[in-house]
Amino acid sequence: MRNAWRWLGLAGAVGVAAGGVLVARDQRQRNAYSADDVRERLHRRHEEAQARDAADPPS
Template sequence: MRQRVRWWKVLGLAGLAGVAASGVVIARAERRRRAYTPEEIRERLRERHAQANEAADSQSPQT
């Protein structure tokens, strides 16, 4: 009976560590995302828009 309780404790602690680690990863990604200036965001959106237009133009049938 004692051995079974220990395994549950180990599994519980491992799960808790996993939740904490994923929280750290999410926080870092959020910080990195918020580090962009508004002008950098606009520039990236313009680049994506231009790429999307190029892709759409290349896939449309030529008449």
């Protein structure tokens, strides 16, 4: 039984490390955009959302 707890603890530590890697990678990708890039993407997404709303008005 003691060995099972060791494996469970090891699996938990690996999971926490993997989560940290994913968070760090995501943060690096977000920081790679300049303010102008972010603004342009937001404007484009807003225009796409407006186009979807105009094409499918609420009932």
